[in-house]
Amino acid sequence: xxxxxxxxxKVTPGEDADDGRTIVRIPRPGRDPSASEPELFExxxxxxxxxxxxxxxxxxxxxxxxxxxxxxxxxxxVLRPATKLGRWWAGTRHVLxxxxxxxAELPHERLxxxxxxAIFSSDNLSSSAYATEEMLLILILAGTGAFSYAxxxxxxxxxxxxxxxxxxxxxxxxYPRGGGAYDVTxxxxxxSASLLAGSTLCVDFILTVAxxxxxxxxxxxxAIPELHxxxxxxxxxxxxxxxxxxxxxxxxxxxxxxxxxxxxxxxFGAMIVVGLTRLALGHDLQAARPEEAIExxxxxxxxxxxxxxxxxxxxxxxxxxxxxxxxxxxxAPEARNAAVTMSWMAxxxxxxxxxxxxxxxxxxxxxxxxxxVVAQIAATVFGENAFFYAVQVGTALILVLAANTAFAGxxxxxxxxxxxxxxxxxxxxxxxxxxxxxxILVLGVASSIVLFLFDAETHSLIPLYAFGVFMAFTLSQxxxxxxxxRNREPRWRMYALINGFGAAxxxxxxxxxxxxxxxxxxxxxxxxxxxxxVILWRIQSxxxxxxxxxxxxxxDPAAVAEAFYSVSAGRAQTVIVPVDQINRAVLRTxxxxxxxxxxxxxxxxxxxxxxxxAFRRQWEESVPDVPLIILESPYxxxxxxxxxxxxxxxxxxxxxxxxxxxxxxxxxRFWHRALHNQLGVRLKKALANRPNTVIVEVPYHxxx
Numbered sequence: 001x002x003x004x005x006x007x008x009x010k011v012t013p014g015e016d017a018d019d020g021r022t023i024v025r026i027p028r029p030g031r032d033p034s035a036s037e038p039e040l041f042e043x044x045x046x047x048x049x050x051x052x053x054x055x056x057x058x059x060x061x062x063x064x065x066x067x068x069x070x071x072x073x074x075x076x077x078v079l080r081p082a083t084k085l086g087r088w089w090a091g092t093r094h095v096l097x098x099x100x101x102x103x104a105e106l107p108h109e110r111l112x113x114x115x116x117x118a119i120f121s122s123d124n125l126s127s128s129a130y131a132t133e134e135m136l137l138i139l140i141l142a143g144t145g146a147f148s149y150a151x152x153x154x155x156x157x158x159x160x161x162x163x164x165x166x167x168x169x170x171x172x173x174x175y176p177r178g179g180g181a182y183d184v185t186x187x188x189x190x191x192s193a194s195l196l197a198g199s200t201l202c203v204d205f206i207l208t209v210a211x212x213x214x215x216x217x218x219x220x221x222x223a224i225p226e227l228h229x230x231x232x233x234x235x236x237x238x239x240x241x242x243x244x245x246x247x248x249x250x251x252x253x254x255x256x257x258x259x260x261x262x263x264x265x266x267x268f269g270a271m272i273v274v275g276l277t278r279l280a281l282g283h284d285l286q287a288a289r290p291e292e293a294i295e296x297x298x299x300x301x302x303x304x305x306x307x308x309x310x311x312x313x314x315x316x317x318x319x320x321x322x323x324x325x326x327x328x329x330x331x332a333p334e335a336r337n338a339a340v341t342m343s344w345m346a347x348x349x350x351x352x353x354x355x356x357x358x359x360x361x362x363x364x365x366x367x368x369x370x371x372x373v374v375a376q377i378a379a380t381v382f383g384e385n386a387f388f389y390a391v392q393v394g395t396a397l398i399l400v401l402a403a404n405t406a407f408a409g410x411x412x413x414x415x416x417x418x419x420x421x422x423x424x425x426x427x428x429x430x431x432x433x434x435x436x437x438x439x440i441l442v443l444g445v446a447s448s449i450v451l452f453l454f455d456a457e458t459h460s461l462i463p464l465y466a467f468g469v470f471m472a473f474t475l476s477q478x479x480x481x482x483x484x485x486r487n488r489e490p491r492w493r494m495y496a497l498i499n500g501f502g503a504a505x506x507x508x509x510x511x512x513x514x515x516x517x518x519x520x521x522x523x524x525x526x527x528x529x530x531x532x533x534v535i536l537w538r539i540q541s542x543x544x545x546x547x548x549x550x551x552x553x554x555x556d557p558a559a560v561a562e563a564f565y566s567v568s569a570g571r572a573q574t575v576i577v578p579v580d581q582i583n584r585a586v587l588r589t590x591x592x593x594x595x596x597x598x599x600x601x602x603x604x605x606x607x608x609x610x611x612x613x614a615f616r617r618q619w620e621e622s623v624p625d626v627p628l629i630i631l632e633s634p635y636x637x638x639x640x641x642x643x644x645x646x647x648x649x650x651x652x653x654x655x656x657x658x659x660x661x662x663x664x665x666x667x668x669r670f671w672h673r674a675l676h677n678q679l680g681v682r683l684k685k686a687l688a689n690r691p692n693t694v695i696v697e698v699p700y701h702x703x704x
Contacts, residue, residue: 063644064631071612073632074605074641076100093432097247100432102634103607108251109434110331113341115254118261120326121345123208123319123405125264126398128352130215131157131316132360133373134462138309140367141297147361149301153310154357157317158350160505164320165346167477167502169339170495172327174483176335179416180324180409181472184479186420188486195540197475198417199532201321203525204468205410208318209403209447211465213238214458216399222375223392235456236448238400243444246407249433250329253408257401264398265348267390268374272355275381279362287380290368304516311513315462316353318469319402320346321476322409329408403447411439421543422536424675430636463520468529470510477503542672545704546665550583560622563587575600575659575696576649578642578683581615582622585700589663590626592698596659598625603645605631605638639682650692659694660687666701 064072079100081087101109111119135153139146175183181201186194213235221228245253278285299305323342330337359365359377367373378391411427415436418427431437454460477499484496514522554560564587575593579586579602593600602619606612612630619628631641650658662683665676680697687693 064641064648067609067630067632070616070627071630071632072641072645073634074637074644076635078633078640078644079635079637096244097431098249098252098433100635101249101434103430103434103636104634106434109249109329110334111251111254111329112331113337113344115251115258116323116326116330116337116341117344118258119250119254119329119408120323120341120405121319121348122257122261122398123212123322123402124317124345124349125261125319125352126212126215126402127316127318128268128349128356129219129374129395129399130372130458130462131313131353132356133367134312134315134459135309135357136360136365136367136373137294137459138305138312140294142299142301142305143296144364144366146301146305149306149309150357150361151354153306153313154354156310157313158354160314160509161317161320161346161350161353163498163502163505164317164473165342167473167480167499168320168324169342170499171476171480172324172338172342173335174480175324176327176338177416178325178328178412180321180413181476181479182413182417184476184483188479188482189475191540192537193475193479195422195533195536196529197472198413198422199529199536200468200471200475201325201413202410202532203528204318204465204472205322205406205413206443206446206450207461207465207468207525208322208406209239209242209443210450210454211458211461212399212402212406213447213451214454214456214461216396216402217456218458219372219375219392219396219399222371223389223396225370228370232452232456235451239403239444239448239451242400242403242407243440246404246411246440247431247433247435247437249435250408252433253404257404260394260397260401264394267387267394268352268398270387271378271381271391272352272359275359275363275377276355278381279359285363285380287363287365287376289366290371290376292369292371294367294369307512308516311466311509311516312462314466314470314509314513316349317473318465319405321469321472322405324476325409325413328412406447407440407443410443411436414439414442417536420540421547422540424539426678432635460521463517463522464525466513467510467517467522467525470506470513471529473506474503474510477506539675542669542675542704546676546702549702549704550585550665550700554582554622557621560587564591564623575661576646577602577626577661578679579604579619579628580679582618585663585665585698587623588700589661589698590623592696593659593661594626596661596696600626600661602626602628603631603642604628605633605641607633607636638679639686642683643686646687646690646693657692657694658690659696661696661698664697664699666699668702668704672702 061077063075063077065075067073079090081090132150132154135150136147139149171180171184175187177183179186181197182194185197214231216238217231217234220234221231227234245256248256275285320342323338323345327334327338330341356374356377359381360373363377363380365373365376365380368376372395374395375388375392378388382388382391414423414427417423418425426438427436429436429438450461480499481496481503484492484499489495514526518526551563554563560582563584575596577586577590577593577600579590590600590602602623604612604615604619606615609632612632616628616630619626629645631645633641646658646660660683662680664680667673667676684695684697687695
């Protein structure tokens with residue numbers, strides 16, 4: 001071919017034009033004109049009316065990049081909107097959450113132990129700021145003399161922290177997928193137990209955000225009482241900031257939130273060290289009686305009262321389970337790094353909790369409506385100076401950022417459950433910044449509703465909180481006992497004994513919390529868990545019936561071919577069929593497309609090349625008569641690469657109509673509609689205004 005033949009050929013109006021668009025053909029050496037290959041070069045009209053000058057966009061402006069025969073990769077250009085409003089919104093998103101990231105960048109988003117401690121320990125460490133106060137609020141019902149029970153209770157809880165931490169260190173090594181208690185119970189106990197674990201964890205994470213944010217606002221209003229009247233607005237604002245920060249990706253949120261976490265560790269640790277040192281040196285550290293101090297009660301010190309105080313202080317254990325959900329976020333080796341981080345977290349927590357309890361009891365601290373126990377300790381140790389405010393600022397920051405642990409845990413858990421068909425599959429997908437954006441948004445909205453309903457009041461939220469935590473602990477440790485008995489790995493008896501002891505202790509604590517906190521509000525969280533359990537059960541049952549109905553898992557090429565040809569009518573017409581898997585609905589759609597055209601094409605969009613090639617091999621073995629095109633989408637977009645490919649085929653075939661055939665699942669129950677057809681709805685909307693485009697939907701009726 002001569003150089004002149006390779007130059008763009010100008011087309012005058014009326015020549016090979018469609019709706020006023022100028023079409024440019026760029027012949028390629030060795031290209032078969034009859035082959036169904038898209039034209040990757042786009043034409044750009046001049047800015048003046050009637051200007052027919054054509055230029056070929058530079059390589060960096062193309063929406064698709066050729067990877068090889070029958071394979072293309074979508075570039076960042078597919079995400080660039082065509083309208084002014086779309087460009088404005090894209091620019092706003094870029095400022096708020098950052099540029100879109102490719103799937104290949106995911107390994108670089110993994111967390112070091114230093115950043116992971118800041119993200120996953122903030123909830124757990126923040127418990128030391130209010131767990132002691134929650135114990136004292138119960139013990140004061142029997143007078144300040146009952147405060148002598150606080151330290152023994154704290155020591156018992158510290159032992160429990162060690163047992164649970166050791167148990168979870170074993171769990172993350174055995175189940176590093178990120179499902180935590182849900183994954184353990186699913187594998188070792190069964191469906192019902194796993195759904196119970198999943199529902200308790202989901203409710204627990206929502207309450208974590210609400211409780212932590214409310215406690216952080218309480219610390220702020222203790223230092224600045226004038227802000228007490230707008231505490232709900234402050235709480236909702238903090239949740240919005242955390243939601244936005246996590247949408248930017250886990251590594252960037254770790255960078256943002258690491259400084260406040262370590263500031264808290266240093267300031268709070270300094271308060272405990274200085275306070276204990278001054279007590280050891282014989283300094284007089286009697287706390288001044290605060291305003292609005294809680295009045296002493298006249299109840300007797302009974303076993304029930306001590307158990308209530310124990311269950312209130314058990315809030316110190318919240319947050320340990322979040323790290324088990326976040327194992328995939330660690331740098332390799334993931335399980336080992338997660339276990340090391342958990343040991344650091346447990347040690348810091350136990351030190352802070354015991355130290356706070358010793359200082360509170362030795363200084364005769366009395367809980368107050370207007371000033372937290374930690375604020376009183378800091379004022380007594382340092383006086384109301386810069387160090388006092390440093391502790392208050394650090395405490396407020398860690399309490400608010402404790403909610404960030406839930407933002408790191410729940411979206412990952414929801415993605416695991418969605419992959420198992422227990423939650424809607426929209427929770428599987430990562431957003432522009434490789435975070436599970438849908439899970440983050442749902443968590444932000446749900447926790448904001450809880451804060452609004454309970455007036456951002458910590459003491460009202462705490463009773464709802466701890467029961468789900470210990471239910472998850474108990475289920476996970478029980479599952480680990482069964483795991484060790486089944487696998488019988490080296491030293492399995494010792495590990496099973498540790499997990500069995502942990503299951504027994506946390507089970508007893510769950511019963512104590514459930515009984516003692518039931519009338520205080522725990523019944524609300526139990527009800528929410530039960531409702532969510534039923535919802536998850538129905539979703540899982542539907543997805544199971546759905547998979548059986550469409551026949552996913554047709555691994556035998558002969559069976560697939562038989563299913564395909566049994567519905568083929570043999571007529572011919574050119575069409576494009578977006579596919580995502582091999583099932584009966586997709587085979588029916590592809591077979592129908594083949595009746596319209598023998599040149600029908602199947603198009604598969606993926607963000608991982610190896611997945612696409614594996615699917616190609618499976619497809620070509622099973623449905624050889626329908627060629628498959630792979631569109632690699634490193635930015636995980638589905639609609640835009642498909643639209644770019646359809647437009648390129650439109651340019652390649654001139655004014656010929658483009659037919660897109662889509663499968664549509666027809667469900668029997670109205671609520672099933674939200675679980676299917678989301679991609680089809682979005683693609684139909686994108687195709688609706690395209691000229692010369694035909695959309696065909698092939699319904700597949702689900703029987704259950």
